[in-house]
Amino acid sequence: MRDEIDHASAHGAAGAAGGDVHGGTDRGIHLHHRDFLTDAANLPDGSIDLIVADPPYGLGKDYGNDSDMRSGDAFLDWTYGWLDLAIPKLKPSGSLYIFCTWQYAPEIFVFLKRRLTMVNEIVWDRRVPSMGGTVRRYTSVHDNIGYFAVSKDYFFDLDPIRIPYDAVTKKARSRKLFEGSKWLELGYNPKDVWSVSRLHRQHAERVDHPTQKPLEIIERMVLASCPRGGRVLDPFMGSGTTAVACARHGREFVGYEINADYHAIAEKRVAETGSVGVRVEPKSETTDTAVDQASAA
Secondary structure: OOEEEEEOOHHHHHHOOOOOOOOOOOOOEEEEEOOHHHHHHHOOOOOEEEEEEOOOOOOOOOOOOOOOOOOHHHHHHHHHHHHHHHHHHEEEEEEEEEEEOOOOHHHHHHHHHOOOEEEEEEEEEOOOOOOOOOOOOOOOOEEEEEEEEOOOOOOOOOHHHOEOOOHHHHHHOOOHHHOOOHHHHHOEOOOOEEEOOOOOOOOOOOOOOOOOOOHHHHHHHHHHHOOOOOEEEEOOOOOOHHHHHHHHOOOEEEEEOOOHHHHHHHHHHHHOOOOOOEEEOOOOOOOOOOOOOOOOO
């Protein structure tokens, strides 16, 4: 069954009583229990400021279905298909982050570079401890993240994600030459290697999802690449990390997830942020038949 919960944010609560949930007149946090590939046509083109996509990697993970059982050309064809559906949803100032693995990053990035402007390749260092592993190659301890924009006029706000300098560094830069320097007061630009620990089983943030991403990473993307009040799309919502980031920071959100358990987790996590104007949509009598995707978010 199709379920949707709308956690209307404070700035969008006034319009939550009516309007088209896809068309942008009904704003807030929308968590769709349905397949983005079959529902994309209901989301207007040019309505999204930022896409954060953490799809299946083609590595055989168990998301409660067979969505990650494709490999090789079959996986790439599926990836190209959903990207072709997602990219037109972006505004001219919009951008996209896509998580992937090194096995498929080259092909995915080449595909996207034919359609968008590549801004960065970001390496997420998961801080995996050294505990044996392969003896025939170097141990893989990172994920690849591609950052792409529709045009050179893409939105990017550095200030909210600056990393503060420590006291020793600030003291060393205390000479007259540096007085009043914005970068010294606000912090420095994050580099393109993000060293953020994966969420181990005992981590307080961890929920029951096999490939949950740290909120710290997603918040950086949302704060830098979506204006306040803008709208974020997550085609593979998973446990709802991107929805939580949007609810916490005044961004609107629309996400899709086909696994009912993960959708329920996302709903609970968003509710815990204290979003105002929570409204649950009635269940539809329509059943989704195409359930060939799952999220890794």
